[in-house]
Amino acid sequence: MSISCSRRVGGSAGRRVASFVAATILLAATARAQAAKPATAPEGPGKTLYVKWCSGCHGDGGAGDGYAASYMIPRPRDLTLGNFYIRSTKTGDVPTDADLRRTITDGFPGTAMSGWKTALSTAQIDTLVQYVKKFSPFFSGPAPTVLAAGPEPAPNSEGLVEGRRVYEQLKCFECHGQKGYGDGTSVPTLMDDQKMPIFSADLSKNWTFRGGPTVADIYRGFRTGLNGTPMPAYTAEANNVNDEQLWRLAQYVRSLAPAAPPDTSSMIHATMKMDGPLPATPDDKAWDEVPAHYVPLGGQVAIKPRWFTPSIDGVWVQAMYDMKKLALKLTWHDASRSPDTTFAPWIKKVVETLDHADPPPITAQGPDRIAITFPVKIAADSLRPFFLGGNSVRSAYVWRWSSSPDTAEEGTTRGLARFTPLAAKNGLGHSARYQDGEWQLQFTRALLPVDSTTAPTFGGDLPVPVAFFAADGSNGEIGMRGSMSGWYTIMIHMMGATQ
Amino acid sequence: MTASPARDPSSNRELSFQQPGTGSDPPVPLSGRAEETGEPRVFLWTVLTLLAVYASLRFVVPWISLWLGTSQIPVPVPRFAIGLYMLCAVIGALVYVNSDARRWRLFLGPVVRLFALPRERIRWPQAVVFGAIPLVIGALAWNRVMPSSQPPAQLRMQHPTMPQKYVSLENPFRKLPEAERQKAEAEGVILYQKNCRPCHGTSADGNGPLARGLRLRPVNFTDPGTIATVVEPYVFWRVKEGGIGLPAIGTPWESAMPAWSDLTDDEIWKVVMATYALAGKEPRKPEGASP
Numbered sequence: 173m174s175i176s177c178s179r180r181v182g183g184s185a186g187r188r189v190a191s192f193v194a195a196t197i198l199l200a201a202t203a204r205a206q207a208a209k210p211a212t213a214p215e216g217p218g219k220t221l222y223v224k225w226c227s228g229c230h231g232d233g234g235a236g237d238g239y240a241a242s243y244m245i246p247r248p249r250d251l252t253l254g255n256f257y258i259r260s261t262k263t264g265d266v267p268t269d270a271d272l273r274r275t276i277t278d279g280f281p282g283t284a285m286s287g288w289k290t291a292l293s294t295a296q297i298d299t300l301v302q303y304v305k306k307f308s309p310f311f312s313g314p315a316p317t318v319l320a321a322g323p324e325p326a327p328n329s330e331g332l333v334e335g336r337r338v339y340e341q342l343k344c345f346e347c348h349g350q351k352g353y354g355d356g357t358s359v360p361t362l363m364d365d366q367k368m369p370i371f372s373a374d375l376s377k378n379w380t381f382r383g384g385p386t387v388a389d390i391y392r393g394f395r396t397g398l399n400g401t402p403m404p405a406y407t408a409e410a411n412n413v414n415d416e417q418l419w420r421l422a423q424y425v426r427s428l429a430p431a432a433p434p435d436t437s438s439m440i441h442a443t444m445k446m447d448g449p450l451p452a453t454p455d456d457k458a459w460d461e462v463p464a465h466y467v468p469l470g471g472q473v474a475i476k477p478r479w480f481t482p483s484i485d486g487v488w489v490q491a492m493y494d495m496k497k498l499a500l501k502l503t504w505h506d507a508s509r510s511p512d513t514t515f516a517p518w519i520k521k522v523v524e525t526l527d528h529a530d531p532p533p534i535t536a537q538g539p540d541r542i543a544i545t546f547p548v549k550i551a552a553d554s555l556r557p558f559f560l561g562g563n564s565v566r567s568a569y570v571w572r573w574s575s576s577p578d579t580a581e582e583g584t585t586r587g588l589a590r591f592t593p594l595a596a597k598n599g600l601g602h603s604a605r606y607q608d609g610e611w612q613l614q615f616t617r618a619l620l621p622v623d624s625t626t627a628p629t630f631g632g633d634l635p636v637p638v639a640f641f642a643a644d645g646s647n648g649e650i651g652m653r654g655s656m657s658g659w660y661t662i663m664i665h666m667m668g669a670t671q
Numbered sequence: 672m673t674a675s676p677a678r679d680p681s682s683n684r685e686l687s688f689q690q691p692g693t694g695s696d697p698p699v700p701l702s703g704r705a706e707e708t709g710e711p712r713v714f715l716w717t718v719l720t721l722l723a724v725y726a727s728l729r730f731v732v733p734w735i736s737l738w739l740g741t742s743q744i745p746v747p748v749p750r751f752a753i754g755l756y757m758l759c760a761v762i763g764a765l766v767y768v769n770s771d772a773r774r775w776r777l778f779l780g781p782v783v784r785l786f787a788l789p790r791e792r793i794r795w796p797q798a799v800v801f802g803a804i805p806l807v808i809g810a811l812a813w814n815r816v817m818p819s820s821q822p823p824a825q826l827r828m829q830h831p832t833m834p835q836k837y838v839s840l841e842n843p844f845r846k847l848p849e850a851e852r853q854k855a856e857a858e859g860v861i862l863y864q865k866n867c868r869p870c871h872g873t874s875a876d877g878n879g880p881l882a883r884g885l886r887l888r889p890v891n892f893t894d895p896g897t898i899a900t901v902v903e904p905y906v907f908w909r910v911k912e913g914g915i916g917l918p919a920i921g922t923p924w925e926s927a928m929p930a931w932s933d934l935t936d937d938e939i940w941k942v943v944m945a946t947y948a949l950a951g952k953e954p955r956k957p958e959g960a961s962p
Binding site for chain 2: 557
């Protein structure tokens, strides 16, 4: 990592340092006056727009300190520093107008920086592009150099092998992990230039990339680096590779993600196992035949304590059954097997960053957790419990798992935090594996419960409603802090067997 | 059933059947179209009656329990029960039709006309029906085995009636002089951006970063069908009591909308005003004195 870090200063760093010195002198002269009064938005066209739409996060002075800023990680960009993630220019350089226009128009997926194309007109966005540049003296320097890119070679299977080799040669895995799931060994120490904790990207989810999902976007991303983050810039000269190899790397990284973002229907289709018993472990080959359904998760902010900065953004769900049992497999990416002591400083940073967080305070690092909510009875009237394990109106039936100690239990809940283990146990089986930044967890239960008044029957005529909750202990997620989904349905087709 | 083919006087090609044991009845020429012979169209009416029974089981019965107040939401009739009722209805219809020999023959008329194969050529209705039979059976079997691609329908009402105690409330800040009103609205915007933005989005378009996990999407306030169609106390109620405060017809169990117990009533009025302002919408005017 140290090697990559020193490399990212290459390129136009000289000019950058020079302009920084100039700016410091300039700023020092006015520092006293500025410190005295609160920053105000600079005059000029776009001020009204900026104050109305942007300053709540980016602050009147553009320093990323608006009133809403402490509710989010990543924090709003400090526009005065001239550090921009998404650029077509050399590392250390400011972005071009086109780059800024693209960022403001499309936003960054999954962050508070939403795209503005629906709320603002193109003319308004253009005005804002010019206005945003007023915050930083770096824009007044010479126009930034746009990086030249060679042609992309046609993709082929040898190219992917070569791309993988370059991935290892350039040590991308130190931050992004062996399989690209964002679990590199450096992750616990990663910080952006505002000293905020930052995850490396999960390369298997290209739809979360700030700069765009395509091979060309990825190529541009590591050629330019993401200024202000630990993500370095790579050049052919400095890294002893040629341009074609860098394209191969981009093609390889693209291949880690599915061809299209996963479909987000609410139905999870269960597969009937025709031959032999259901698998006992989540890494059984039999699971390869079963379609995986992607369930996106968002921070749990529906009830207190709310959690605005979740780490798990989705889980793949598979369902398999035979005449006796139902098995569910959950697969999700998590940078650590919690509790993980290397993440102690990380949690400390998260806690410091969220100064407004709901009580109780986060004191210790918890385990990784999953909770699956079902209705107690699956009925045609479609009355359901609240998706977070029910509430005082209607209780729910929940499977919950924790990584340390590795246990799973079933219970009746009035909200996930109010869990009563089931007296008539239905022999809920489970098996969990953690490898390369990925959890795989299998639950197995009989279709018919011991007592059908306390637990649902699976495989009747009706689809099974389910809702998911996941927590990453190393991100400070204890109690109700974590990620949630709404109600999904598992379709079990017994082909007349139980009807 | 054995039947003896007889020549139809009106056409050389067509056949009629005579039921055994009903010899005393004058034979009805089966091929004679009802409209031509002035007889009632028994077959058509039977089919229409059965369709009506099916439609009421599917679409009318579910709402009866709601009107009767036995359930808070429409309860669909289970597929199995529909099958059972339809079986009874078909048997009933057949018994009725068969109870009178003449009616029975009138009933069979269109069926026989369709299936009786002429010697010279096959007419297109026959071709269509014979072609469709294997297709329909195939489709039914496929439907049974293959997962349907539609999630089971959840009936939901976005704007159920608000509780009585909210109806006559008024936003105290709307009545203030414009400068003070604007100040209250600006405070509301801050409350909105801190609390509501993660779900409802910075520009009130329902696209906040935390919305992605939710199946029941946070409301897009810029959509003219949302807050613009309700009066301000309605929005006040929704913010104060959240998803859990909805009656069952509004499916409270899938709404992530929090109940904002930690905001004071004044803060809620401010945030309500800000929500309208950010969305560029006006609240609906209360009708007369009592909205």
